[in-house]
Amino acid sequence: MAIDHLHTWIHEIADHAGEEVTLRGWVQKNRVMKKLVFCVVRDGTGICQAVITRGEVDDAMWERAVSLTQESSIELRGIVQADQRAPGGYEMQARELQVLSPSVDYPITPKEHGAEFLLDRRHLWLRSSKQHALLKIRHTLERAIHDFFHSRGFTQVDAPIFTPNACEGTTTLFETEYFGQKAYLSQSGQLYMEAAAAAVGKAYCFGPTFRAEKSKTRRHLTEFWMVEPEVAFADLDDMMQLAEEFFEYLVGRSVEEHRDLLEGTLDRDVSMLEKVVAPFPRLSYDDAVRQLNALGHDFEWGGDFGSPDETKLAEQFDRPFVVHRFPAAIKAFYMGRDPQDERLSLSMDVLAPEGYGEIIGGGERASDLAYLEAQVEKHGLPPEAFGWYFDLRRYGSFPHAGFGLGLERMVTYVSGIRHLREAIPFPRLIHRLGP
RNA sequence: UCCUCGGUAGCUCAAUGGUAGAGCAUGCGGCUGUUAACCGCAGGGUUGUAGGUUCAAGUCCUACCCGAGGAGCCA
Numbered sequence: 001m002a003i004d005h006l007h008t009w010i011h012e013i014a015d016h017a018g019e020e021v022t023l024r025g026w027v028q029k030n031r032v033m034k035k036l037v038f039c040v041v042r043d044g045t046g047i048c049q050a051v052i053t054r055g056e057v058d059d060a061m062w063e064r065a066v067s068l069t070q071e072s073s074i075e076l077r078g079i080v081q082a083d084q085r086a087p088g089g090y091e092m093q094a095r096e097l098q099v100l101s102p103s104v105d106y107p108i109t110p111k112e113h114g115a116e117f118l119l120d121r122r123h124l125w126l127r128s129s130k131q132h133a134l135l136k137i138r139h140t141l142e143r144a145i146h147d148f149f150h151s152r153g154f155t156q157v158d159a160p161i162f163t164p165n166a167c168e169g170t171t172t173l174f175e176t177e178y179f180g181q182k183a184y185l186s187q188s189g190q191l192y193m194e195a196a197a198a199a200v201g202k203a204y205c206f207g208p209t210f211r212a213e214k215s216k217t218r219r220h221l222t223e224f225w226m227v228e229p230e231v232a233f234a235d236l237d238d239m240m241q242l243a244e245e246f247f248e249y250l251v252g253r254s255v256e257e258h259r260d261l262l263e264g265t266l267d268r269d270v271s272m273l274e275k276v277v278a279p280f281p282r283l284s285y286d287d288a289v290r291q292l293n294a295l296g297h298d299f300e301w302g303g304d305f306g307s308p309d310e311t312k313l314a315e316q317f318d319r320p321f322v323v324h325r326f327p328a329a330i331k332a333f334y335m336g337r338d339p340q341d342e343r344l345s346l347s348m349d350v351l352a353p354e355g356y357g358e359i360i361g362g363g364e365r366a367s368d369l370a371y372l373e374a375q376v377e378k379h380g381l382p383p384e385a386f387g388w389y390f391d392l393r394r395y396g397s398f399p400h401a402g403f404g405l406g407l408e409r410m411v412t413y414v415s416g417i418r419h420l421r422e423a424i425p426f427p428r429l430i431h432r433l434g435p
Numbered sequence: 436u437c438c439u440c441g442g443u444a445g446c447u448c449a450a451u452g453g454u455a456g457a458g459c460a461u462g463c464g465g466c467u468g469u470u471a472a473c474c475g476c477a478g479g480g481u482u483g484u485a486g487g488u489u490c491a492a493g494u495c496c497u498a499c500c501c502g503a504g505g506a507g508c509c510a
Contacts, residue, residue: 034466114447404510406510410510
């Protein structure tokens with residue numbers, strides 16, 4: 001069939017009130033009465049109700065209208081008019097209707113479904129209004145990430161996905177075969193960003209990250225997207241400030257561009273997001289431990305915060321907060337040491353309130369070659385794999401710092417949804433590789 | 436890997452050890468303004484799999500399979 005390139009997208013429908021236009025889309029809902037059909041059509045940019053009145057259209061068209069099924073693709077032609085009763089405020093009095101392709105027994109009905117059922121049909125689930133809103137918010141966050149760093153003079157430097165070794169050596173990697181040798185899917189672009197920082201000063205990468213952890217929680221994916229800035233001649237304080245301003249910017253852009261989706265489709269309490277203004281409350285690990293104990297929460301100095309600890313701590317705040325200077329023993333080998341206290345690392349996490357937890361993790365890197373070599377050995381990592389990384393300390397070593405932000409965790413937090421799996425178009429989980 | 440919970444109609448869920456049900460979806464009928472429309476009727480089942488206990492098992496026992504949430508790990 002010929003494509004009408006003059007057809008109207010629904011998000012522009014208000015500009016065409018009183019005009020005759022052509023719409024193309026999918027049937028979201030068809031309500032049939034004796035002399036009236038209400039067909040709600042969705043084209044990805046919006047929804048529009050078409051009204052088909054018996055007697056005002058020919059019998060063949062009336063028959064087509066009466067038998068429309070959910071998600072059939074259709075073309076409608078008719079006059080657009082404002083109407084208070086129509087969703088979106090505008091509706092079409094349809095004069096022509098063509099079924100482009102019928103949809104039979106669409107599996108996702110307007111009623112409730114379980115997570116497994118929906119995830120098995122993720123390719124169709126994406127069409128629903130909530131998932132559509134999440135796609136839009138994710139897209140806005142992706143754009144905002146690039147805008148933020150670009151406006152501050154950062155250069156995007158893409159990190160490789162295939163890597164010959166563990167970046168951090170602590171978590172499980174996906175192993176693959178690479179022309180006869182072992183390769184791993186990247187779990188972080190950070191080490192490469194350290195190299196990039198010496199080339200462009202302020203670097204960031206943004207891409208997929210893989211963790212083969214057998215996590216079964218709503219806060220973990222095996223494949224997720226992470227943005228990782230790295231800044232030469234920056235210290236821990238600089239990084240906390242950057243992280244706070246970045247966080248504020250991302251949340252701000254989401255509210256600015258999608259208040260309607262957040263308040264409407266997602267039922268998000270936007271007032272909580274409006275409290276996200278830098279600087280955030282900051283507390284040291286020491287203080288955090290003291291605070292946990294003061295709250296009657298047993299926690300021993302030296303351990304990492306578990307999820308319950310994080311939640312307890314987060315209850316003290318109504319906006320994101322920063323915890324810094326964790327014990328070096330629980331952090332990655334490349335983390336710098338606190339000159340004030342050798343037990344501590346120059347690390348920081350940004351945690352979101354309302355139970356969302358850690359969204360950013362990072363800190364200042366160790367720049368001393370001998371220290372790093374010792375750390376690699378201590379962590380049982382193969383030193384030969386880090387030759388190039390040590391070079392960064394051999395040829396003009398420099399203080400630098402950076403962090404990683406999990407995109408899906410930010411999408412989840414901004415949107416107010418419960419589970420990370422809805423924050424990515426096609427989630428990869430321990431028990432899910434498809435669709 | 437460990438702990439907890441679950442698996443019954445296409446979907447979401449009920450069902451004291453005693454005839455397997457409802458809502459939605461689907462089909463048919465009704466309704467001139469519906470908003471998850473509403474009203475009536477109908478079809479729809481190897482209760483995850485394999486054993487076992489019992490006069491009798493969706494229900495109790497054992498093993499296994501699948502999934503969810505949490506722990507650990509982290510973004």
